Amino acid sequence: MSLINVTGLTFAYEGSYDNIFENVNFQIDTDWKLGFTGRNGRGKTTFLQLLLGKHEYSGTISAKVNFEYFPYPVPNKEDHTLDVINEIFPDYVHWQFMRELSLLQVDEDVLYRPFVSLSNGEQTKVLLAALFIKENSFLLIDEPTNHLDMHARTLVSEYLNTKSGYILVSHDRSFLDHCVDHILSINKTNIEIQKGNFSSWWENKRRQDNFELAQNEKLIKDIKRLSDSSKRTGNWSHEVEKSKNGTRNSGSKLDKGYVGHKAAKMMKRSKSIEQRQQSAITEKSKLLKNIESSDTLEISQLAYHKNILAELEQVSVFYGEKQVCANVSFTIEQGERIALSGKNGSGKSSILKLICGGDIPYTGSFMKDSQLKISYVSQDTSHLQGSLTDYIRDNGIDETLFKSILRKLDFSRMQFEKDLSTYSGGQKKKVLIATSLSEQVHLHIWDEPLNFIDVISRMQIEELLLEYTPTILFVEHDREFCNNVATKTIQL
Incomplete structure (x- = not known):
């Protein structure tokens, strides 16, 4: 077991005004099986590339392991599959590779066929087998399911469940549930890690979102109530202050010291309400930062004259x-x-x-x-x-x-x-x-x-x-x- 430490990570692409990551801090155990999830365009693949050292960034990423990225590029797809594996990993041990192929239910004869002749699912499994014979490596597996049918997804998820030490980018909920023990989520304002599979993470996220929405509603009401109270108190103190130069109904002069004291007291109360209002606004601004917008979509399909x-x-x-x-x-x-x-x-x-x-x-x-x-x-x-x-x-x-x-x-x-x-x-x-x-x-x-x-x-x-x-x-x-x-x- 070793740790991958990410400290103060900040990154933006050249020419962009917006940071993709800003002062990100977290720690990963290299024995974990992490599912990596987040909205499209949030920077999941970019983060994997930063781990691989492909871009300059601010902050530090420290690790005592090598990083291996899936899928491997295969520049010469006309080559036999065995030659492709040799190109990826020249020092591989053949029996270890065959063991992984067997676990993935891939026949040995694919090694002696051109790589391009393999189905997308076979290509994925062959490259995964090559990935898992690398030693002292933390594996970065980027969307392996996109070319797998349902049966193959089940098989690969069972295979990954027997392994450890990887970050897996996938948007398939069932797939993630079967082969991860932690979720690394890239949110609107931060990256966080939570123990469990996708379903447990999603349930916790929904609870947190609902709590924040309820708190937000409460604070909106508090702010309105305090704002109205502040205006009333401010108006009262202003009217009382104005009356210092007036007279009582009986015609006698007002006690200006008393009136001034009362106005000051009301003004103090107004300031206190204003401070409480500002505090509520500040608290409200901390909420809803990671609630994802998921408004209902709408369509209008044409009706047909036949059933x-x-x-x-x-x-x-x-x-x-x-x-x-x-x-x-x-x-x-x-x-x-x-x-x-x-x-x-x-x-x-x-x-x-x-x-x-x-x-x-x-x-x-x-x-x-x-x-x-x-x-x-x-x-x-x-x-x-x-x-x-x-x-x-x-x-x-x-x-x-x-x-x-x-x-x-x-x-x-x-x-x-x-x-x-x-x-x-x-x-x-x-x-x-x-x-x-x-x-x-x-x-x-x-x-x-x-x-x-x-x-x-x-x-x-x-x-x-x-x-x-x-x-x-x-x-x-x-x-x-x-x-x-x-x-x-x-x-x-």
């Missing part, structure tokens, strides 16, 4: 001579939220593209009304570049609604001025989802929409789908999301 929007019967899809799925049968009815489930490579994306009108070779019966309007969110975000203004114009979407959705998904107004290509992976996905929610359609089709998207935004999107019940067909490997949202599941 059944599309129907597939005994559909088989092909790529060239290869059949990727067979005998798929289901209907899409208005108001349904359908999760299309299956291992990677089972044809889920092909089915989605077929329903969207893509040129996909198939056999069987597929029926869809030509007037059906569909909004599609693809896995790919590489086409997002240029200004947000141009993007809105080119896609013909409602700018007010679109930006409102992005604001509720934690976009700052400053983010609207940046080039889309500079957005984080999660922010790009939010742009696609906000686009889809802004479109007037009968059916939403989303292909792995939550990749890279932070936990709080996932919960907002869940609440939206449950409240407005739009008709949606989606592929998603986040188990919690599927369990909460889907009205039915189609297993391929």
Whole structure:
């Protein structure tokens, strides 16, 4: 066991006026299994890069371990997998590597195939196996689940649960719950560490947020009451002070000493109330700093004149001579939220593209009304570049609604001025989802929409789908999301 000490860490990117981290202090035990969570764009990957020494910063990071970052870059993906491992770790012990592959249920034959020919899930597992044979290293694992299907996520979470000594960035609640014992959360104003898994951290956060909101309401009332009292007392003392030069009703002169004393006493009381008011305002300013904005999203989906929007019967899809799925049968009815489930490579994306009108070779019966309007969110975000203004114009979407959705998904107004290509992976996905929610359609089709998207935004999107019940067909490997949202599941 050793400690990683972070003291007075302050960092901003060159040319930026805002610090991403400011005077951050905490301590990590290298035996811990830390889940790293926080809104998109808050600096999770940046913090990992600071640990790796990739940027200059103020403050100190001290550690007696080496840091290893996942995913490893693979510049020559045409090389055999064994050569890729040799490039990453020239001195590795083969039997140790094979032990890790076995735990991850990866066949040995992948070592003798070009790395590029492996599925995304196989590539992830191979690189994880290489990561865990490094000795005296604290591991920085950055979003390993984005290319894993639900079965693979369960397997990898069980694998990670047998290990220790890592920070894991993931937005999959179920995944985090199975393989971490501490949560490192990057909040609006600080970074904090809490013992437990994601669910226990989230419950504690909700309690703290509710306490702060209740305190905030109480202090708002106190401030108003004290403000009103201060004004009344101030007015009284002012009126009494003015009366020093007046007369009593009986015509006799006032006792100016008495009146002056009374006015001074009232003024003192007014000052005391003012101080208490200021103290309440100061106390209030300490609250709500880390309460995340998670306003409800809104959409207005078009109603369709038929109950059944599309129907597939005994559909088989092909790529060239290869059949990727067979005998798929289901209907899409208005108001349904359908999760299309299956291992990677089972044809889920092909089915989605077929329903969207893509040129996909198939056999069987597929029926869809030509007037059906569909909004599609693809896995790919590489086409997002240029200004947000141009993007809105080119896609013909409602700018007010679109930006409102992005604001509720934690976009700052400053983010609207940046080039889309500079957005984080999660922010790009939010742009696609906000686009889809802004479109007037009968059916939403989303292909792995939550990749890279932070936990709080996932919960907002869940609440939206449950409240407005739009008709949606989606592929998603986040188990919690599927369990909460889907009205039915189609297993391929």
